[in-house]
Amino acid sequence: MEYIVGADIGGTWIRVAICPIDLKIDNIISKVTNTPKENEFSISNTIISLLTQLLVENNIEKDQLLGIGIASAGPLNLETGEVFNNANLGFKEIPLKKPIQDRFPEIPIYLINDGNASVLAIHYFEADDDEKDDLVYITMSTGIGGGVICDGRLLLGKDGNAAEIGHGIVNRHSNFQCNCGAFGCWEVYSSGTGIKNRALEAIKTSTLSSRILMFMIDNDESKIAAKEIFQAARGGDKFSKSIVEQCVFYTKVGVGLVNNFYDCSSIYFGGAMMKDSDLILPPLIEQFSTEPILFTINHPPRLKKTNYLDEIGLMGALTLVKYKLEGNQILA
Numbered sequence: 001m002e003y004i005v006g007a008d009i010g011g012t013w014i015r016v017a018i019c020p021i022d023l024k025i026d027n028i029i030s031k032v033t034n035t036p037k038e039n040e041f042s043i044s045n046t047i048i049s050l051l052t053q054l055l056v057e058n059n060i061e062k063d064q065l066l067g068i069g070i071a072s073a074g075p076l077n078l079e080t081g082e083v084f085n086n087a088n089l090g091f092k093e094i095p096l097k098k099p100i101q102d103r104f105p106e107i108p109i110y111l112i113n114d115g116n117a118s119v120l121a122i123h124y125f126e127a128d129d130d131e132k133d134d135l136v137y138i139t140m141s142t143g144i145g146g147g148v149i150c151d152g153r154l155l156l157g158k159d160g161n162a163a164e165i166g167h168g169i170v171n172r173h174s175n176f177q178c179n180c181g182a183f184g185c186w187e188v189y190s191s192g193t194g195i196k197n198r199a200l201e202a203i204k205t206s207t208l209s210s211r212i213l214m215f216m217i218d219n220d221e222s223k224i225a226a227k228e229i230f231q232a233a234r235g236g237d238k239f240s241k242s243i244v245e246q247c248v249f250y251t252k253v254g255v256g257l258v259n260n261f262y263d264c265s266s267i268y269f270g271g272a273m274m275k276d277s278d279l280i281l282p283p284l285i286e287q288f289s290t291e292p293i294l295f296t297i298n299h300p301p302r303l304k305k306t307n308y309l310d311e312i313g314l315m316g317a318l319t320l321v322k323y324k325l326e327g328n329q330i331l332a
Ligand SMILES: [Zn+2]
Pocket: 166, 167, 168, 178, 179, 180, 181, 182, 185
């Protein structure tokens, strides 16, 4: 039997999976570990080690492998096979392709930005036929990122970093600086980190009651994170509700921009914040079904949540290999 390999590199977790080339969801076998940050080779070494374990445990030989797909948090340099300037991975330049290629010399290796990988996974595993050609994936997690399929093609850009949508500036006059250096990026307001920072900032001066929130966190402001804000908002905490409202408002702005730029049929949302999707998606869906014109001039897209919150990047890395080997037009 022939197999394909996928790896997904994030700020916290590295996942590696192996699957027969037919890529059925039930046949994916994966391993996960914390992302190491000792030196610039620790990530590639971890991938090699997890893959080697998978091969040994499942009695698979190297020569049964058809290809390795690597999805990583960006920015990527597809030419050199490196990640550069990533705020969460610890080093200015991280070589990915070469060290792995040295250990698996006969096997083609394909590198992709994790947002772009994820939209491939949605395309293969989840999307309906009538939404496949114009499809967007948006991840709301530590940051905000995405991937875009437009007119049946995956958009990559010159270095492979198209669709860095979280760094779209949604408030030109903002005093809040993003990790990227700009002020007023969408993820400054609507990512998990953004919600935490906005709450810590606002609680100093807000006149809204934060009684429920403060009770939940034992009056210890250092315990404020997105999860607590959502939970307190659900319980009726006025301060927390205002932070969630701000997150949702700027997500409407972001979704409107995405739809203006790409005229998409559907947007799938994923990422850790979708564990609180009950407070994010209904107001978005309501806005874009009743009064889309306030945020987008194009016909509004369908807004959905992916069923694969933690594994979508890994599934995308596997899909990339399958589509490459098949010569799928989406990558043409
Ligand atoms: Zn930014």
